Amino acid sequence: xxxxxxxxxxxxxxxxxxxxxxxxxxxxxxxxxxxxxxxxxxxxxxxxxxxxxxxxxxxxxxxxxxxxxxxxxxxxxxxxxxxxxxxxxxxxxxxxxxxxxxxxxxxxxxxxxxxxxxxxxxxxxxxxxxxxxxxxxxxxxxxxxxxxxxxxxxxxxxxxxxxxxxxxxxxxxxxxxxxxxxxxxxxxxxxxxxxxxxxxxxxxxxxxxxxxxxxxxxxxx
Amino acid sequence: xxxxxxxxxxxxxxxxxxxxxxxxxxxxxxxxxxxxxxxxxxxxxxxxxxxxxxxxxxxxxxxxxxxxxxxxxxxxxxxxxxxxxxxxxxxxxxxxxxxxxxxxxxxxxxxxxxxxxxxxxxxxxxxxxxxxxxxxxxxxxxxxxxxxxxxxxxxxxxxxxxxxxxxxxxxxxxxxxxxxxxxxxxxxxxxxxxxxxxxxxxxxxxxxxxxxxxxxxxxxxxxxxxxxxxxxxxxxxxxxxxxxxxxxxxxxxxxxxxxxxxxxxxxxxxxxxxxxxxxxxxxxxxxxxxxxxxxxxxxxxxxxxxxxxxxxxxxxxx
Amino acid sequence: xxxxxxxxxxxxxxxxxxxxxxxxxxxxxxxxxxxxxxxxxxxxxxxxxxxxxxxxxxxxxxxxxxxxxxxxxxxxxxxxxxxxxxxxxxxxxxxxxxxxxxxxxxxxxxxxxxxxxxxxxxxxxxxxxxxxxxxxxxxxxxxxxxxxxxxxxxxxxxxxxxxxxxxxxxxxxxxxxxxxxxxxxxxxxxxxxxxxxxxxxxxxxxxxxxxxxxxxxxxxxxxxxxxxxxxx
Numbered sequence: 001x002x003x004x005x006x007x008x009x010x011x012x013x014x015x016x017x018x019x020x021x022x023x024x025x026x027x028x029x030x031x032x033x034x035x036x037x038x039x040x041x042x043x044x045x046x047x048x049x050x051x052x053x054x055x056x057x058x059x060x061x062x063x064x065x066x067x068x069x070x071x072x073x074x075x076x077x078x079x080x081x082x083x084x085x086x087x088x089x090x091x092x093x094x095x096x097x098x099x100x101x102x103x104x105x106x107x108x109x110x111x112x113x114x115x116x117x118x119x120x121x122x123x124x125x126x127x128x129x130x131x132x133x134x135x136x137x138x139x140x141x142x143x144x145x146x147x148x149x150x151x152x153x154x155x156x157x158x159x160x161x162x163x164x165x166x167x168x169x170x171x172x173x174x175x176x177x178x179x180x181x182x183x184x185x186x187x188x189x190x191x192x193x194x195x196x197x198x199x200x201x202x203x204x205x206x207x208x209x210x211x212x213x214x215x216x217x218x219x220x221x
Numbered sequence: 222x223x224x225x226x227x228x229x230x231x232x233x234x235x236x237x238x239x240x241x242x243x244x245x246x247x248x249x250x251x252x253x254x255x256x257x258x259x260x261x262x263x264x265x266x267x268x269x270x271x272x273x274x275x276x277x278x279x280x281x282x283x284x285x286x287x288x289x290x291x292x293x294x295x296x297x298x299x300x301x302x303x304x305x306x307x308x309x310x311x312x313x314x315x316x317x318x319x320x321x322x323x324x325x326x327x328x329x330x331x332x333x334x335x336x337x338x339x340x341x342x343x344x345x346x347x348x349x350x351x352x353x354x355x356x357x358x359x360x361x362x363x364x365x366x367x368x369x370x371x372x373x374x375x376x377x378x379x380x381x382x383x384x385x386x387x388x389x390x391x392x393x394x395x396x397x398x399x400x401x402x403x404x405x406x407x408x409x410x411x412x413x414x415x416x417x418x419x420x421x422x423x424x425x426x427x428x429x430x431x432x433x434x435x436x437x438x439x440x441x442x443x444x445x446x447x448x449x450x451x452x453x454x455x456x457x458x459x460x461x462x463x464x465x466x467x468x469x470x471x472x473x474x475x476x477x478x479x480x481x482x483x484x485x486x487x488x489x490x491x492x493x494x495x496x497x498x499x500x501x502x503x504x505x506x507x508x509x510x511x512x513x514x515x516x517x518x519x520x521x522x523x524x525x526x527x528x529x530x531x532x533x534x535x536x537x538x539x
Numbered sequence: 540x541x542x543x544x545x546x547x548x549x550x551x552x553x554x555x556x557x558x559x560x561x562x563x564x565x566x567x568x569x570x571x572x573x574x575x576x577x578x579x580x581x582x583x584x585x586x587x588x589x590x591x592x593x594x595x596x597x598x599x600x601x602x603x604x605x606x607x608x609x610x611x612x613x614x615x616x617x618x619x620x621x622x623x624x625x626x627x628x629x630x631x632x633x634x635x636x637x638x639x640x641x642x643x644x645x646x647x648x649x650x651x652x653x654x655x656x657x658x659x660x661x662x663x664x665x666x667x668x669x670x671x672x673x674x675x676x677x678x679x680x681x682x683x684x685x686x687x688x689x690x691x692x693x694x695x696x697x698x699x700x701x702x703x704x705x706x707x708x709x710x711x712x713x714x715x716x717x718x719x720x721x722x723x724x725x726x727x728x729x730x731x732x733x734x735x736x737x738x739x740x741x742x743x744x745x746x747x748x749x750x751x752x753x754x755x756x757x758x759x760x761x762x763x764x765x766x767x768x769x770x771x
Contacts, residue, residue, distance in 0.1 A: 020430045020431075021411075021430075021431070082440075086443065086447065087443065087444065087447065087449055165433070167440065168405075168432055168433055168434050168440060168444065168449075174433065177408055177433065178408040178409075178411060178433055180308065180312075180408075181308060181309040181311065181312075181407060181408035181409045182309070182311055182408060182409050182411065182412045183309070183311035183312055183315070184412070
């Protein structure tokens with residue numbers, strides 16, 4: 001038996017395709033955890049990154065906070081959260097959000113900072129309001145870099161959301177943790193493959209979002 | 222067909238080569254900076270000659286029992302090292318077979334159910350004979366202790382009240398209500414005969430769903446207390462049963478069989494004086510003692526090694 | 540036995556011992572990753588067509604959860620530190636290869652031409668011109684790899700006490716002692732911040748010609764919007 005055989009056996013077993021422990025259900029749970037964590041992290045990271053990037057103030061403080069957040073171990077935060085607040089989705093969201101905020105925050109800040117100053121000055125000279133400058137001039141130009149920050153956050157979330165299974169939640173990590181304790185390599189390899197597939201889908205979604213949302217003028221550069 | 226095996230083989234070969242390259246690089250680095258040679262990763266799997274490696278599964282009682290065995294062996298002058306917290310039986314049995322572990326605290330009937338899910342369990346002696354017949358040739362069971370710690374399906378107070386379950390209720394009484402209940406247990410409980418499989422084939426129980434928790438540890442205790450699950454696999458020596466008023470359901474079909482604490486041993490690694498030392502421990506260890514020692518670790522939060530040493534001293538085995 | 544530093548005996552290490560183990564288990568893979576990434580990145584710079592597939596492969600590997608990696612490796616390397624260190628080395632590779640490739644590629648053609656004109660051979664040119672100029676990018680990659688490695692080691696606790704400080708997390712659950720989890724998280728975070736700071740210091744020492752600290756950006760303004768900056 002090698003890794004390919006394990007994967008094959010996992011996906012061809014019809015019992016793995018339905019019910020509360022079936023692939024569709026576990027996949028959907030994983031997508032839900034990931035989307036929720038990404039949404040919360042973006043709700044924190046994007047506005048703060050846009051504002052600080054626009055004003056150019058607080059960059060050092062931001063870098064410090066982001067570095068500190070990066071230093072916190074996800075698995076450790078998870079166990080700590082479960083021990084202090086008990087079961088549920090919340091203790092799983094804490095490490096995922098902490099994981100995802102720094103890349104979103106830092107890339108958004110950098111993206112807005114690095115917008116060519118001449119169009120910004122021109123807009124200001126035309127009497128544009130600061131909020132319109134941010135949203136209509138800086139944001140479109142910064143969007144590709146901002147999306148790349150969101151993308152790397154999303155990939156990390158998808159990969160790390162597997163630890164939810166260690167504290168009894170669902171998601172694709174269920175197969176990996178169960179496979180470890182049941183000594184069932186089919187499940188481990190199948191689960192890991194599904195996580196990698198979800199990561200590739202995430203990449204594709206962001207590629208499509210880039211095609212759709214980024215203005216052609218910015219894209220050509 | 223031939224093509225596909227060929228291509229998959231070449232992929233394994235490549236990952237294998239990459240692993241070897243990485244291993245070589247890591248070993249090189251480890252060699253440069255590592256200060257202690259005892260856990261050189263390349264030798265980690267094989268115990269040093271003459272050292273007895275005592276292993277344990279990933280729950281508190283197993284650690285405690287391993288400490289008792291290990292310290293009893295040490296008292297007889299044997300070299301002992303520990304490999305704690307390894308995982309489930311599914312993992313430790315493989316490590317016993319290849320000799321990475323010499324001694325492991327086991328539960329005779331649970332081990333039999335793992336080796337042969339079909340085997341009946343009439344008496345403790347018959348169980349031990351059956352286990353020995355099924356065991357890998359390199360392994361054996363020593364004398365069982367009277368101390369017993371079974372798996373059990375227990376329900377929380379709320380569920381017991383709702384469905385009128387008492388300490389005289391049996392697993393068979395769950396038949397009608399099981400589809401409304403979520404059951405929790407260790408991840409391995411999902412696929413074991415002494416788990417979901419047996420509950421279905423022996424008692425016809427089909428639960429609403431299964432929630433993977435831990436091996437009778439704090440996750441399981443908390444999930445049952447908070448009604449996240451209504452029934453769970455709880456060890457009968459668990460001190461929280463009394464504390465939280467869990468109701469242990471009777472098991473008339475003996476699905477969970479016998480579970481006497483028994484040392485599983487890799488024959489080549491344990492000299493006769495070691496066998497004698499472990500037999501002496503088993504002779505003195507009964508269920509009441511085990512309950513008391515468990516409570517010291519899990520409720521009083523004492524260190525298992527201290528608890529083990531203190532008990533060996535009081536039993537005159539140190 | 541409930542204190543913050545009362546480590547359960549089954550971990551078989553003192554707190555300081557766990558820290559040493561943790562540093563070894565997390566930093567050796569990064570070092571191994573760097574040793575492998577340098578030649579691989581050089582190949583990617585030399586043969587441009589090699590870079591996209593290498594990048595694709597490493598991205599997919601990066602998405603494989605560490606626990607799955609550990610479990611599959613157990614069969615080959617047993618429940619040992621090596622099983623934890625191999626995946627961490629792979630993750631380091633994933634971070635370091637793009638960092639080095641981008642860094643080495645950012646060396647201006649004129650600089651390379653000047654070095655050639657001064658009679659530098661390819662090896663000397665690589666060691667004395669390309670690597671030093673790429674040093675800030677490489678150090679940035681090393682910082683990310685090191686911090687994530689320190690965090691990921693803890694997952695090794697799930698495969699039988701192979702997670703160094705992470706074993707405290709498993710013990711915290713097993714014995715229901717939350718203070719051990721606090722100890723583990725705080726200690727790991729402090730280790731990560733210290734290692735990160737050391738790498739920043741090292742970068743300052745290695746690149747004495749660059750302005751120090753955070754003002755670097757102000758001194759080299761607005762250069763991010765090169766095409767490569769955007770796609771990265």
